[in-house]
Amino acid sequence: MLVILNAKATDEEVKEVTSRLEAWGYKIHISKGVEKLVIGGVGVPEINELECADVLRSLPFVEDVLIIVKPYHLVAREFRPQGSVIKVDDVEIGGQKVVLMAGPCSVESYEQVYETAKAVKQAGVRILRGGAYKPSTSPYSFQGLGEEGLEILSQVKKELGLLVVTEVMDPRDVELVSEHADILQIGTRNMHNFRLLSEVGKSGKPVVLKRGFGATIEEWLLAAEYIAKEGNLNIILCERGIRTFEPSTRFTLDINAIPSVKDLSHLPVIADPSHGTGKWKLVPAVSKAAIAAGADGLLIEVHPHPEQALKDGPQSLRIENFLSLVEELRAVAQAVGRSL
Ligand code: PEP
Numbered sequence: 001m002l003v004i005l006n007a008k009a010t011d012e013e014v015k016e017v018t019s020r021l022e023a024w025g026y027k028i029h030i031s032k033g034v035e036k037l038v039i040g041g042v043g044v045p046e047i048n049e050l051e052c053a054d055v056l057r058s059l060p061f062v063e064d065v066l067i068i069v070k071p072y073h074l075v076a077r078e079f080r081p082q083g084s085v086i087k088v089d090d091v092e093i094g095g096q097k098v099v100l101m102a103g104p105c106s107v108e109s110y111e112q113v114y115e116t117a118k119a120v121k122q123a124g125v126r127i128l129r130g131g132a133y134k135p136s137t138s139p140y141s142f143q144g145l146g147e148e149g150l151e152i153l154s155q156v157k158k159e160l161g162l163l164v165v166t167e168v169m170d171p172r173d174v175e176l177v178s179e180h181a182d183i184l185q186i187g188t189r190n191m192h193n194f195r196l197l198s199e200v201g202k203s204g205k206p207v208v209l210k211r212g213f214g215a216t217i218e219e220w221l222l223a224a225e226y227i228a229k230e231g232n233l234n235i236i237l238c239e240r241g242i243r244t245f246e247p248s249t250r251f252t253l254d255i256n257a258i259p260s261v262k263d264l265s266h267l268p269v270i271a272d273p274s275h276g277t278g279k280w281k282l283v284p285a286v287s288k289a290a291i292a293a294g295a296d297g298l299l300i301e302v303h304p305h306p307e308q309a310l311k312d313g314p315q316s317l318r319i320e321n322f323l324s325l326v327e328e329l330r331a332v333a334q335a336v337g338r339s340l
């Protein structure tokens with residue numbers, strides 16, 4: 001349940017609510033906005049929730065008590081009606097600006113990452129993407145450079161003053177990947193890896209949580225709740241396409257999910273048109289659609305020589321195509337009251 005107090009509530013008033021919630025068996029999470037202070041009571045209470053709510057409503061400083069029937073609480077829109085802005089260094093995700101994250105699917109070499117990073121930086125991109133640990137459907141295909149890939153990302157990040165988002169696949173790697181990354185990425189295949197979700201939750205690092213390609217929106221938000229439950233609300237949801245009966249594209253980017261999730265959750269939402277289509281030619285149109293639908297950012301694969309890419313070449317934009325796409329995106333962002 002959510003207990004709404006005025007943002008100016010005193011420490012004693014907050015304590016009065018939290019100690020009652022704890023006594024009933026709830027765990028406490030507090031969110032303070034400009035006008036309201038929301039105390040989230042999470043878990044299943046020992047007594048009837050309706051009775052608990054009535055007790056709290058009778059306290060004079062409690063403005064409202066909401067019983068959330070949704071299975072997730074901390075990531076629900078009601079927990080932070082004003083929406084969340086995730087700050088990564090000086091970049092804000094979920095604010096007025098649409099944030100671009102771009103770079104190769106996989107880290108292949110220092111030269112490849114540097115060349116791509118330099119080009120995307122010129123287009124105004126602040127967040128470089130690139131996978132060092134690659135989830136592969138086949139055990140025989142490229143698995144990523146691992147720690148060496150992380151070192152390359154760190155090196156380029158330092159040289160060019162960029163921020164880095166990169167995937168972590170194993171709970172045991174969270175610490176190591178966190179040393180190199182500014183944002184941890186949970187891939188589509190790991191959205192249901194609950195140990196991993198809890199571990200990145202404990203790390204406190206900003207997380208891009210991709211939607212499982214077979215997951216409903218509710219399952220996706222419950223995965224986010226696993227991270228939030230550990231005290232980490234720095235979560236950026238990423239719609240990256242779901243599996244449908246349509247064989248002409250690799251996945252189907254679910255445009256509906258963008259406004260749906262914005263309505264259901266306070267978390268920022270970005271879109272990945274590269275995996276969402278699997279075809280570089282479709283990436284510009286779907287990128288524009290995602291921004292028009294309210295996406296807070298895009299995650300786009302760019303490669304200097306897609307024909308030589310070790311992974312996802314067919315969906316990677318050449319540098320010149322990426323640069324012209326950014327100009328087109330500016331106009332779409334402006335049309336929906338945002339900027340790049
Ligand atoms: C990726 O970003 O390169 C990736 C593997 O993404 P996904 O988990 O969405 O397939």
Ligand code: MN
Pocket residue numbers: 105106275301311312
């Ligand atoms: Mn990829």
